[in-house]
Amino acid sequence: MSNLAFSEVTVSLLIFIFQDYSHAALFAKAEELLEKRIKDGDPLACFLKGQLYYEEGLYQEALIQFEKIKDTDFQAMYQLGVMHYDGLGTNEDPEKGVEYMKKILNSDSSKARHLKFAAAYNLGRAYYEGCGVKHSTEEAERLWLIAADHGNPKASIKAQSTLGMLYSMSALKDLRKSFFWHSEACGNGSLESQGVLGVMYLYGQGIRQNTKAALECLKGAAERGNIYAQGHLVEYYYNRKFYSTAATIAMRTTENDDIDMLAKMTDCLPTYIAKGVAMAAFYLARCLHLGRGVQQDQAAAKKYYSMVS
Incomplete structure (x- = not known):
C-alpha cells in the first residue's frame, strides 16, 4: 500500500537544527526531542515519533507508537493499515489493512478528511x-474515481495515473478516458503519466496524433528519469535514422537494469520500466550489430540482445 510522508516539515527542521551531527546522532537527538514533547503532552509527538x-x-518500534494512538489519531490508523497490509513490523494481514482504510474512508471526522483520497x-x-478482499475491477474503478476526485491536484495523483x-x-x-486521466495526472506532476501521454500522442491513441506534443512529453519525462519514455525516444530516433542520438540515449537507459531500484526511485511501474529497458537494449544492439551511429561491435551487440528477452 501507499505510504504518506506526514512529517517532512518536522524532519527537515530537525535536520537543519542538528545538521552538524552524524546521522546516528541526529536520529538520537530527534528521538530525545520527541520523547520530551510526549511527556509535555504534545498530542502530535507520539505520531511523529512513530513516523x-x-x-x-x-x-516494530513504529508499530508500537502508532498502536498507542490509533483510536484517536487517523494518521496513525492509516500507517497501521499500510504496515499490516504490507507486513512491515508485523505479520502480513491484508484484511486488517483493508479494515483500517475502510474506517478512514467511511469516517465523518474532519480529522480523517485529508487521508480519504489516499485510503480510497x-x-x-x-x-x-484481490488481496484482503474479493477481487473486483468494478469496485477498484469506483474507489479510484473517488480517490482521483475529478483531477483535483490535492487528491490522489497515483489514482489518476492508475x-x-x-x-x-x-x-x-x-x-479517450485513458488519455483524460493521464493528462490530469501529468498536469499534477505524475512522471509515469507524462511518459504514457508522450506515447499516446506519438501513435494517436485516445487523441489525434501530434508528434510535437509527443516529443515534448517524452523528452520531459525522459529527463526526469522515466525509462519507458527513454525507450520510446530511442525507437523514435532509430526509425528516423538518427542513429547516433538513438545509441546515446540507449546507452544511458541500459546503464542500470535494476528494475526494482528504478521503480522506487521514479515511482513508475516495474512493467513499464522493463519495457523501456528492453526497447533501448534492442535498438542499441541493432546499432552495434550494423555499425549505425556507433562502431560495429558484434560481442557488445550480443550482450544487449540478451537483455531483450
Whole structure:
C-alpha cells in the first residue's frame, strides 16, 4: 500500500537544527526531542515519533507508537493499515489493512478528511489485486474515481495515473478516458503519466496524433528519469535514422537494469520500466550489430540482445 510522508516539515527542521551531527546522532537527538514533547503532552509527538521510526525502517518500534494512538489519531490508523497490509513490523494481514482504510474512508471526522483520497486509492488497489478482499475491477474503478476526485491536484495523483492505465486495458478499454486521466495526472506532476501521454500522442491513441506534443512529453519525462519514455525516444530516433542520438540515449537507459531500484526511485511501474529497458537494449544492439551511429561491435551487440528477452 501507499505510504504518506506526514512529517517532512518536522524532519527537515530537525535536520537543519542538528545538521552538524552524524546521522546516528541526529536520529538520537530527534528521538530525545520527541520523547520530551510526549511527556509535555504534545498530542502530535507520539505520531511523529512513530513516523521517525517508520522512515528509519524500524517498523516494530513504529508499530508500537502508532498502536498507542490509533483510536484517536487517523494518521496513525492509516500507517497501521499500510504496515499490516504490507507486513512491515508485523505479520502480513491484508484484511486488517483493508479494515483500517475502510474506517478512514467511511469516517465523518474532519480529522480523517485529508487521508480519504489516499485510503480510497489503497482500497482500490486491494480490490484490483484481490488481496484482503474479493477481487473486483468494478469496485477498484469506483474507489479510484473517488480517490482521483475529478483531477483535483490535492487528491490522489497515483489514482489518476492508475485510472489512465486501467482504461488502456482490454477489460475496460476506453482510450479517450485513458488519455483524460493521464493528462490530469501529468498536469499534477505524475512522471509515469507524462511518459504514457508522450506515447499516446506519438501513435494517436485516445487523441489525434501530434508528434510535437509527443516529443515534448517524452523528452520531459525522459529527463526526469522515466525509462519507458527513454525507450520510446530511442525507437523514435532509430526509425528516423538518427542513429547516433538513438545509441546515446540507449546507452544511458541500459546503464542500470535494476528494475526494482528504478521503480522506487521514479515511482513508475516495474512493467513499464522493463519495457523501456528492453526497447533501448534492442535498438542499441541493432546499432552495434550494423555499425549505425556507433562502431560495429558484434560481442557488445550480443550482450544487449540478451537483455531483450
